Amino acid sequence: MIKRKSEPYLYLIPALTIVILFVYYPFVKTIISSFFKVDIYGNLKEFVAFNNYLKLFSNQNFYRAFSQTLLHTLMYVPISIFIGLGLAFVSNQKSHFSRVYETLFTLSMAISVSIACQIFRMIYNPSYGLLAKTFGINIAWLTNKQYALFAVTFILIWIQIGFNYIYLSASLKNIPEDIIESANIDGAGFFRKLFHIYIPMISSSLFYLIVTSIITGLTMITPVLILTEGGPQRSTQTMIYNMYVYAYNNSNYAMAYTYGVVVFFLVAIIVAINFSFERKSVFYR
Amino acid sequence: MTTQEITDINTFILPKSFRNWSNFKEVFAMTDMNRLFINSMIVAVVGTVGRIITSTLAAFAFAFFDFKGKKFWFSFLMGSMMVPGDVLIFSNYVTVSRLGMMGSYLGIIIVYLVFANYIFMLRQHMMSLPRELFEAAKIDGCSNFRFFLTTVIPLSGSILVSVFLSSFVGLWNIYLWPLLVTNTNEMRTIQVGISMLSSAEQLSWGPIMAATLIALLPTVIIFTISQKFIVKGLTAGAVKG
Amino acid sequence: MKKKTVLLIILSLLLLTGHSGTLSAAGTRPVSAQSPTEISFWHSMGGVMGVTLEGIVQNFNDTVGAEKGISIKTVYQGKNLELAKKLKAAVQANDTDSMPDLTLMSSGETGYMLNLEIAVKAEDIFNDNLIGLSQDDFLPGAVKALSYQDKAVGLPFAPSSxxxxxxxxxxxxxxxxxxxxxxxxxxxxxxxxxxxxxxxxxxxxxxxxxxxxxxxxxxxxxxxxxxxxxxxxxxxxxxxxxxxxxxxxxxxxxxxxxxxxxxxxxxxxxxxxxxxxxxxxxxxxxxxxxxxxxxxxxxxxxxxxxxxxxxxxxxxxxxxxxxxxxxSFGGSAIYPMNLGDENNFNAALEFLKFFYLPEQQVTWQAGSGYLPAVKSAFESEAYKSFVAENPFYNVAPAQVLASNPNxxxxxxxxxxxxxxxxxxxxxxxxxxxxxxxxxxxxxxxxxxxxxxxxxxxx
Structure with a gap:
């Protein structure tokens, strides 16, 4: 580690300048506004202290959106990482894994969430969709409140798998061969190698994926906006979606700002918990 | 492809009338696709290069230096990922307008110049680079910045390609912000062009899909090229520590 | 590889500065009285509707506009919701340079437009006889759909049922x-x-x-x-x-x-x-x-x-x-904006006069499926011959003409x-x-x- 007083700050200046100007400066304004009444033109009216927060926390829909967002994240993070890791292991056994498969697995990286949603809208359609016509599965994926959230989560998992796969297989290939060889000589089985070599050696990559996926999971909105608009029967409303509705559909800026602040702190707490484990469980060479 | 064909699953895979290119012609007749294409390209490439510069520098500081407030500044940057973008839009519009950047590429790009996700990703990578390299460079009397340029950057090749790819796709697809800060048809991006082809109450799936394909093309091409580099970079350039 | 990167950065910087330079120059309004008045018209019409609207504007520019020295530039601003976001952002930034001289706005934003000073309300347009039409000349239900606090706020632009x-x-x-x-x-x-x-x-x-x-x-x-x-x-x-x-x-x-x-x-x-x-x-x-x-x-x-x-x-x-x-009626309204330049404001009014002529109303209906907003259009020869050939287009008008405007x-x-x-x-x-x-x-x-x-x- 280098110890020099001013040099590291120089490297941080570009990033910090932009982040302060375009994220924190407006966000501080948002926090301040959340303590006021705000009219439809965005002007602050009267100071209401924590009134907006009280309103938010006494709103049934907030808890509903919170638990649905959490459920989405609990499915999205582990499944997308697990599948990505599985594929990375398979492709690490170089022999029978062609470039064609590699490209197929990772192609989702090239597709934006909104295009993916349009594709899945067709796949899910119960009258002419791929699932209904080809496999005869006649389920109204996006209009049945039992399935809609899973259907939305699935799209995001599908998109994320490509990146997780390529990123984790990069990490796997970076593991020094001699370590694995010596384990092989010791006669270690796959699971022993998995938990004692592979996982620790790629823990920094896994940590990155877990943290960033948690953030994207908890701030999910795009497919809900495009495909379900929170429905049916509010079953796909997420926190950010509700915030969006307050801001743009209902011009209720005070509530939107309050929502934004609450989401920020909820995510920050969850991420901070993750980081508290970093030193203990993440291994950096 | 006509709407009937699109709703018919048998032609969904291989639409017949795709071959007569009528949808593509319609797309080019309705919008100045060439110009929109160039605009999106500039935004995506310049924005991505900017992001790579800001994030490699920041990651370098976090991975190789020990300084006061390191934890705080790292959390500070990470926190920027957790601020919901929708509450920032109006304020940022005001800022960009005061800076006199309305209607310019810079106005579109500037808010995207830092994505903390990439700082984090590069930090993770740089932290796993062998420390011996650094000691060796120091003994050679190499300055920190030179070490960054000549050793850290080349060793981050495959990660940088991943960052480039993911950032390019992201910026290629931005829609609302470029729409807000530009006011002329000449400055619009390709995603705005696609939206222009459809109206809320009328369906013309054919041209929309054709435009979507055009819009998808560069990301798929860049993806295919860079994917090769990622794999190559991993197997050939990886430093076994 | 390093050289290439440097080259790329220089190239992009050149592009950035170059384009922003030419653009800010193009963005300023012409001051000289001789040069044609160029005004901007924000809309949310995509697809065929957008094409039809552009056609009407082009027609205006080629005829009345050419005569009176007015040129209208249409700018697609996304769908209704995005158009509203865009105007609201410009209003919050007090960025009059980026505001339009004419804009569409969905009926849901009528309350917002009512108290937006720069937006000229329908009632004032009728009372001051700015476009030669009175409230009675419009379909009452369409006007009512865009009124608030019993005041006609928006001019019906794209009524539908x-x-x-x-x-x-x-x-x-x-x-x-x-x-x-x-x-x-x-x-x-x-x-x-x-x-x-x-x-x-x-x-x-x-x-x-x-x-x-x-x-x-x-x-x-x-x-x-x-x-x-x-x-x-x-x-x-x-x-x-x-x-x-x-x-x-x-x-x-x-x-x-x-x-x-x-x-x-x-x-x-x-x-x-x-x-x-x-x-x-x-x-x-x-x-x-x-x-x-x-x-x-x-x-x-x-x-x-x-x-x-x-x-x-x-x-x-x-x-x-x-x-x-x-x-009931649906559809968006059109607002002329008074940004302080009389020439531009009058130019916007000229376009409205043109748009509410029966021929343009029928062109608009035929291309978009929206209904003519002025009563005179239904009595015109243009309309009668159009629906005689295309009877489907008479279904919605017949229905709304018979409806209670409440x-x-x-x-x-x-x-x-x-x-x-x-x-x-x-x-x-x-x-x-x-x-x-x-x-x-x-x-x-x-x-x-x-x-x-x-x-x-x-």
Missing amino acids: LVMYYNRDAFIAADLDPDTPPKTIAELAEVSKKLTIEENGQISQYGFGLVIDSWHMASWIGQQNHDGNGYSLFGDNDNGHADQMTKVVFDENGTMQHFLEIYTAAAKEGNFKYKDDDLVNNFIAGNVTITLHSSSMLPGLLKDTAGNFELGVAAIPMVDENSTGGV IQEPMVGVGTTILVILKDGIAEVLDGNMSIEEGVAEMADQCNIAIEEYNDAN
Whole structure:
């Protein structure tokens, strides 16, 4: 580690300048506004202290959106990482894994969430969709409140798998061969190698994926906006979606700002918990 | 492809009338696709290069230096990922307008110049680079910045390609912000062009899909090229520590 | 590789500065009196509608505009919601340079536009005789849809109404007369039943398909004649047009209950498809044979069904024989903006005069499916010869001309939320998860909570 007083700050200046100007400066304004009444033109009216927060926390829909967002994240993070890791292991056994498969697995990286949603809208359609016509599965994926959230989560998992796969297989290939060889000589089985070599050696990559996926999971909105608009029967409303509705559909800026602040702190707490484990469980060479 | 064909699953895979290119012609007749294409390209490439510069520098500081407030500044940057973008839009519009950047590429790009996700990703990578390299460079009397340029950057090749790819796709697809800060048809991006082809109450799936394909093309091409580099970079350039 | 990167950066910087330079120069308005007045016109019309609108503007630029030294530049600003975001952002930044001289705005933003000083209100345009038209020259229902606190706020630009679309070929195949489509919901149920085709225990062709939300209910509530006025209200304060709506009244006046009693029975009898599943495309593909949609769908549907089946268009089915059959208006408004430059403002007014001429109104209708907004257009030769050749285009106008102008969509800041509440609530009742009474109470409660929350915040 280098110890020099001013040099590291120089490297941080570009990033910090932009982040302060375009994220924190407006966000501080948002926090301040959340303590006021705000009219439809965005002007602050009267100071209401924590009134907006009280309103938010006494709103049934907030808890509903919170638990649905959490459920989405609990499915999205582990499944997308697990599948990505599985594929990375398979492709690490170089022999029978062609470039064609590699490209197929990772192609989702090239597709934006909104295009993916349009594709899945067709796949899910119960009258002419791929699932209904080809496999005869006649389920109204996006209009049945039992399935809609899973259907939305699935799209995001599908998109994320490509990146997780390529990123984790990069990490796997970076593991020094001699370590694995010596384990092989010791006669270690796959699971022993998995938990004692592979996982620790790629823990920094896994940590990155877990943290960033948690953030994207908890701030999910795009497919809900495009495909379900929170429905049916509010079953796909997420926190950010509700915030969006307050801001743009209902011009209720005070509530939107309050929502934004609450989401920020909820995510920050969850991420901070993750980081508290970093030193203990993440291994950096 | 006509709407009937699109709703018919048998032609969904291989639409017949795709071959007569009528949808593509319609797309080019309705919008100045060439110009929109160039605009999106500039935004995506310049924005991505900017992001790579800001994030490699920041990651370098976090991975190789020990300084006061390191934890705080790292959390500070990470926190920027957790601020919901929708509450920032109006304020940022005001800022960009005061800076006199309305209607310019810079106005579109500037808010995207830092994505903390990439700082984090590069930090993770740089932290796993062998420390011996650094000691060796120091003994050679190499300055920190030179070490960054000549050793850290080349060793981050495959990660940088991943960052480039993911950032390019992201910026290629931005829609609302470029729409807000530009006011002329000449400055619009390709995603705005696609939206222009459809109206809320009328369906013309054919041209929309054709435009979507055009819009998808560069990301798929860049993806295919860079994917090769990622794999190559991993197997050939990886430093076994 | 390093050299290439450096080159790329330099190149991009050049591009950045170069383009921003030329653009800020192009953005400034011409000052000299001799040069033509160039004004901007923001719109949210994509697809065929956008093309039609651009055509009308081009026509203006080539004729009246060329004569008077006016050139209008249209700028597509995204869909309605994005256009509104864009204007609101410019207003918050007080960025008059980026504001338009003319802009469209959806009816949901009427309350916002009312107190926006730079937006010139319809009432002032009528009173000051700015475009040579008075309020009486417009369709009363269309003006009312865009008025607030009993003041005409927006000029109707793209009025539309619900109409019924049906598949004439399917009618013939089911031994039904395609020239006498169902007139009431009860008749609709009978027809729908006959049009239903089952294969292996699964329905392969539905008769009637529709996902009901507040937009449809505005007409079906409004056309009930429960107290002899010839219309019924959705919410208080004249559906929010007289003053801020404080609650919905569809529960108190019994209209929702009455509708659901008839509709749930009909849905059961006629196998209605009431869940969203891309109904429009299913209609085009022939999987659903009757549906309701905006009159602005007509040009698109004519194009997309051509060669597949013969399209039929009719007035929407009435709740029952006691209903008036009226429908509510939808669609956006146009606002000239007074940004302080008299030349530009007058240029915007010139375009409005041009746009409301019968010929342009008919061109607009033919291309977009929206209705002419001025009465004179319906009496013009242009209109008469157009609908003589294209009788489908006369269905919606005939329907709205016969409607009571007080049949309106609720004007309220939480319109989208109410839309979702009704959509969910009605689906729950049709699913049998709630009784009709429970459903009506639940929908009214939720609407009132949302309205109260909104009124409380603003």
